[in-house]
Amino acid sequence: MQTLTEKQTRKKLIDPLLVTEGWKVALYDYTKVLSEYNKCAIGEYPTSNGPADYALCVDGKILGIIEAKKVTLGPQNVLTQAERYSKGVSNSGFNFDGFKVPFLYSTNGTEILYHDVRNPLNRSRKVSGFHTPEALLERLNIDNDETITSFFSIPDNQYMRPYQCEACDSVGKAIANKKRTMMLAMATGTGKTFTVVNLIYRLMKAGVAKRVLFLVDRRALAAQAVRAFSSFETEQGLKFDKTYEVYSQRFQRGDLGEDETFDVNAMPESYLTDPKPEHSFVYVSTIQRMTINLFGKTSAFSCCDETEDEDASQLNIPIHAFDLIIADECHRGYSAQEISTWRKTLDHFDAIKVGLTATPAAHTSAYFKEIVYKYGYEQAVRDGYLVDYDIVALESGVRMNGIFLHEGEAVEVIDPETGLRDIDMLEDEREFSAEKIEREITSIDSNRKILEEIKRYADEHEKRYGRFPKTLIFAVNDIAFTSHADQIVDLARDVFGKGDSFVQKITGKVDRPLQRIREFRNRKMPGIAVTVDLLSTGVDVPDLEYIVFLRYVKSRILFEQMMGRGTRKGEHYPDKSHFVVFDCFGGTLIDYFKSVTGVTAEPPQKEVKPISKVIEDIWNNRDRKYNTRILTKRLNRIDKEMSGEARDMFSAFIEKGDLKSFAISLERRLEEDFTGTMEVLRNKDFLNLLENYPRPKKTFYVDYGERDSVSSTWIVRDASGNEYRPDDYLELFSNFVKENPEKIAAIGILLDRPQEWSTDALEELKKKLESSQQRFTVENLQRAHQIKYSKALVDIISMIKHAASEEEALLTAEERVSNAFSKVTMGKSFTTDQLLWLERIKSHLIANLSIDKEDFDYIPVFADYGGWNKANRIFEGQLVTLITEFNRAVAA
Numbered sequence: 001m002q003t004l005t006e007k008q009t010r011k012k013l014i015d016p017l018l019v020t021e022g023w024k025v026a027l028y029d030y031t032k033v034l035s036e037y038n039k040c041a042i043g044e045y046p047t048s049n050g051p052a053d054y055a056l057c058v059d060g061k062i063l064g065i066i067e068a069k070k071v072t073l074g075p076q077n078v079l080t081q082a083e084r085y086s087k088g089v090s091n092s093g094f095n096f097d098g099f100k101v102p103f104l105y106s107t108n109g110t111e112i113l114y115h116d117v118r119n120p121l122n123r124s125r126k127v128s129g130f131h132t133p134e135a136l137l138e139r140l141n142i143d144n145d146e147t148i149t150s151f152f153s154i155p156d157n158q159y160m161r162p163y164q165c166e167a168c169d170s171v172g173k174a175i176a177n178k179k180r181t182m183m184l185a186m187a188t189g190t191g192k193t194f195t196v197v198n199l200i201y202r203l204m205k206a207g208v209a210k211r212v213l214f215l216v217d218r219r220a221l222a223a224q225a226v227r228a229f230s231s232f233e234t235e236q237g238l239k240f241d242k243t244y245e246v247y248s249q250r251f252q253r254g255d256l257g258e259d260e261t262f263d264v265n266a267m268p269e270s271y272l273t274d275p276k277p278e279h280s281f282v283y284v285s286t287i288q289r290m291t292i293n294l295f296g297k298t299s300a301f302s303c304c305d306e307t308e309d310e311d312a313s314q315l316n317i318p319i320h321a322f323d324l325i326i327a328d329e330c331h332r333g334y335s336a337q338e339i340s341t342w343r344k345t346l347d348h349f350d351a352i353k354v355g356l357t358a359t360p361a362a363h364t365s366a367y368f369k370e371i372v373y374k375y376g377y378e379q380a381v382r383d384g385y386l387v388d389y390d391i392v393a394l395e396s397g398v399r400m401n402g403i404f405l406h407e408g409e410a411v412e413v414i415d416p417e418t419g420l421r422d423i424d425m426l427e428d429e430r431e432f433s434a435e436k437i438e439r440e441i442t443s444i445d446s447n448r449k450i451l452e453e454i455k456r457y458a459d460e461h462e463k464r465y466g467r468f469p470k471t472l473i474f475a476v477n478d479i480a481f482t483s484h485a486d487q488i489v490d491l492a493r494d495v496f497g498k499g500d501s502f503v504q505k506i507t508g509k510v511d512r513p514l515q516r517i518r519e520f521r522n523r524k525m526p527g528i529a530v531t532v533d534l535l536s537t538g539v540d541v542p543d544l545e546y547i548v549f550l551r552y553v554k555s556r557i558l559f560e561q562m563m564g565r566g567t568r569k570g571e572h573y574p575d576k577s578h579f580v581v582f583d584c585f586g587g588t589l590i591d592y593f594k595s596v597t598g599v600t601a602e603p604p605q606k607e608v609k610p611i612s613k614v615i616e617d618i619w620n621n622r623d624r625k626y627n628t629r630i631l632t633k634r635l636n637r638i639d640k641e642m643s644g645e646a647r648d649m650f651s652a653f654i655e656k657g658d659l660k661s662f663a664i665s666l667e668r669r670l671e672e673d674f675t676g677t678m679e680v681l682r683n684k685d686f687l688n689l690l691e692n693y694p695r696p697k698k699t700f701y702v703d704y705g706e707r708d709s710v711s712s713t714w715i716v717r718d719a720s721g722n723e724y725r726p727d728d729y730l731e732l733f734s735n736f737v738k739e740n741p742e743k744i745a746a747i748g749i750l751l752d753r754p755q756e757w758s759t760d761a762l763e764e765l766k767k768k769l770e771s772s773q774q775r776f777t778v779e780n781l782q783r784a785h786q787i788k789y790s791k792a793l794v795d796i797i798s799m800i801k802h803a804a805s806e807e808e809a810l811l812t813a814e815e816r817v818s819n820a821f822s823k824v825t826m827g828k829s830f831t832t833d834q835l836l837w838l839e840r841i842k843s844h845l846i847a848n849l850s851i852d853k854e855d856f857d858y859i860p861v862f863a864d865y866g867g868w869n870k871a872n873r874i875f876e877g878q879l880v881t882l883i884t885e886f887n888r889a890v891a892a
Contacts, residue, residue, distance in 0.1 A: 009069070009070045009071055009108065009109045013109025017129060018041045018130055021133075023040065023041040023056065023133065024039060025043065026040055028046065035060035038057070045062070047089050047090070048089075048090060049088030050085065052066070052067070058133045062092050063101065064105060065086050065103075066104075067107075068108070082106055083099070085101075086100055088100075096117055096118045096119075103131070103139070112130065113127075114126075119178075128349075128350075135318065138277045138320070139320075144208070147207040151172045151208055154206055163380075168195065170372045174370070174372045179372070180352055182368055184196070184371075185376070186374075187386065188358040188567055189568040190386065192356055193228045200214075200324070208324070210280045214282055214328065215285060215345075216329065219249070219286055222249065229241050241265075244280055247266065248267065249266070249286065275320060275322075283322075289312045293312060319349055320351075321349060324354070325351045327355045329356065329358075354368075388578050389547075390579075390580050392583070392715070393590075393713045394583060394711075394712045396449070396585075396586075397446075399450075400585065402432050402433045402434045402435075404431050405705070406429050407429050408425060410424070410425055412701065413702075414702065416482050417481075419480065440700060442484065443708060444491070444704055450710055451492055461546075470520075470546070471544075471546035472541070472546070473492070473528065474553075475530055475532055475550055476550065484550070492530065503527070504528070506529045507532050521540070521542075533558065540565065540568055546566075549583055552589060563581070577779070587715065611690050612687050612690075619682060632664075635660075635662065636660060641696075642695065643697075654680065714726060714784075718775050719775055726787040727788060730781075730788060734804075736772065749761050754891035769796075781799050793812045797811075797891060798816065813849060819889075820845070823889045825838070837865075840862060844859065
């Protein structure tokens with residue numbers, strides 16, 4: 001192919017590409033008038049600046065010019081030739097600032113560059129094929145500048161939040177600025193799908209896009225998207241799918257919600273293969289299905305154990321089939337092969353492409369180029385749309401230091417392949433590092449004590465809020481016979497003592513996992529779910545309040561997705577103010593991710609080049625030194641991993657089967673006897689052995705003897721994400737109180753003017769503390785005081801006074817109000833009716849720490865018994881004085 005001349009390139013490569021897209025290829029004939037040419041690629045078309053290689057003619061009008069070069073020349077630098085010919089076409093009927101033909105191409109048969117010259121700001125771009133005659137006619141009849149201008153006059157959905165509106169306008173501005181690829185980065189739980197449905201509606205109504213592809217990587221997410229379109233209401237009061245056609249692939253039972261059914265409009269095949277200007281629709285599809293449609297079943301990659309769409313087949317889909325593509329969760333694809341498939345599929349279409357993600361990664365940023373709008377987690381918390389989290393750093397000796405087994409100790413040995421179990425008495429000591437816990441050995445005692453520590457927090461939560469905190473535990477694995485997830489489920493059922501149905505495993509190994517997740521999301525039971533990642537569904541759990549990391553992860557994308565399960569505000573529990581993260585690695589997991597926020601440099605998993613390909617590259621002298629180094633490393637790795645049986649098998653090819661020595665001497669051997677060494681390396685049986693060498697039999701140990709030491713420290717986060725342990729947090733609070741008596745009136749009242757204490761002062765105090773940089777909520781302060789001083793439920797007044805002077809006592813609200821009542825009522829006598837009212841006042845003060853005249857007519861405990869007028873009459877008109885004394889005494 002490299003030796004083809006320009007003429008041969010045109011005949012063998014370019015002509016077939018044009019014919020495939022519906023163009024008839026013919027040389028220019030002087031005897032014909034232009035109107036006789038329709039859907040023709042006219043070769044050697046004359047212009048005043050020389051003959052153009054091809055002129056694309058539709059209905060007697062020249063709409064395109066193609067400049068062709070031989071394969072060895074890139075098309076980028078020859079696009080200017082096409083521009084010159086465009087200016088030299090006579091009697092075209094067009095004039096775009098000197099250009100007489102609007103659509104220009106340059107190609108060498110393998111790459112195609114395209115440029116719409118109607119607007120001087122339009123950028124040239126690579127396309128995967130030529131546009132069809134119908135596509136060029138359609139583009140000619142669309143005024144892109146007019147359509148994007150009208151986009152900004154279309155109102156957003158009335159339920160859109162301000163940042164969602166900003167996100168949509170940012171995409172519109174990017175399109176107006178001629179951007180073709182862009183990314184929206186919005187935190188999990190901030191309504192990305194709703195935002196994009198609104199965006200699509202505005203773009204379709206404006207005419208910027210007519211045919212829209214909504215790409216996801218799981219059928220469950222496709223079903224979720226279809227539901228979003230069917231529930232979105234336009235400004236005319238119609239649902240989206242009643243305004244524009246919405247199509248999808250067919251779903252399987254597990255893709256839908258529990259007992260859920262809805263009509264699925266399957267995509268008409270002709271909409272893909274023969275797109276029409278009058279078509280106006282959204283097609284929701286998985287990336288896997290679209291890849292099959294474009295390139296056949298051998299090109300698709302498997303994802304998350306989803307079964308293949310059996311009805312999917314390869315189709316001839318032109319590059320203009322869609323005007324707009326939304327790539328949902330575009331960070332997905334953790335291997336180079338998956339990323340390559342995403343790109344190949346997206347690259348096929350000449351469309352505006354918007355990537356949608358909560359966790360932008362380097363490979364997605366590289367493709368979509370620019371994040372046109374970002375709304376991060378911290379901002380969403382500050383704006384009140386998501387909840388923040390507290391941290392419990394759980395210290396486990398086993399998790400941090402590993403396990404040391406002594407000589408003579410009994411351990412259970414499990415064969416991971418058969419599940420057979422045996423008891424072994426160790427003949428020598430053995431040490432397992434922390435990285436090997438749950439992979440080579442497990443400690444029952446450690447897992448139990450970690451769960452018991454979590455239960456301690458859960459019991460306290462249940463006492464405070466009246467509900468068990470819905471809990472998600474991330475286990476290390478779910479492998480047959482040695483499943484960490486199974487062990488945690490079994491232990492949690494013992495530790496929490498609420499029955500089997502209260503603790504459930506939800507992984508790909510259970511029956512109908514999507515239904516299990518929906519039950520966890522929507523029902524009270526199970527209260528605890530044990531999983532490994534729970535990422536394969538996109539199902540959120542708004543009421544989740546505890547997330548437990550027993551699995552150490554190093555992928556920022558994976559970590560943020562896991563954390564995102566807890567960030568949403570409560571659905572059944574609207575008082576959910578935060579969630580708690582249990583870092584079972586002493587806080588080191590959270591610390592690790594402090595330095596990897598923002599767009600990560602974290603690379604995707606690289607696909608390992610087959611060792612046979614490495615050897616073939618050496619044989620063909622392709623980057624020989626590099627590939628020799630790679631092969632040396634591979635051989636050393638095999639030497640460490642293979643069994644004795646494998647060593648015997650290798651001895652048929654190398655001396656004594658000593659693969660390590662062979663690897664060390666490989667570079668020298670290739671220098672001294674390249675042909676002989678390669679004869680060994682390229683031997684088919686040797687290559688097969690390199691790929692399929694016998695591995696040593698693995699064993700897994702269960703330790704019952706090691707006694708783990710588990711403790712925990714609660715850590716609070718401030719508004720900027722800084723983290724403080726209780727001592728540091730209370731020191732900050734003390735400084736805050738001492739520095740703000742003039743700025744916050746309530747602090748000055750409590751320290752110097754207790755007679756001015758009131759409900760308004762208390763509300764102002766709470767509001768100012770909660771909105772402070774350090775997030776001084778009553779709950780956080782109470783927990784910190786309990787940890788440091790072993791005093792539960794300290795009241796806010798005590799906290800302020802103690803922060804100003806450590807000599808002040810820490811009291812509960814009940815203790816404070818009881819003391820205040822003793823002071824105010826000492827030496828006074830009261831009637832029976834007055835005593836009844838005093839009890840009501842006391843109960844109110846314990847709950848609220850202040851009382852005002854208005855409370856008597858609005859608080860049921862007072863209003864139900866006659867309110868202010870009756871109470872004041874019973875106290876003979878002295879109630880104002882009395883509640884003033886109570887407020888002063890409470891604040892004193």
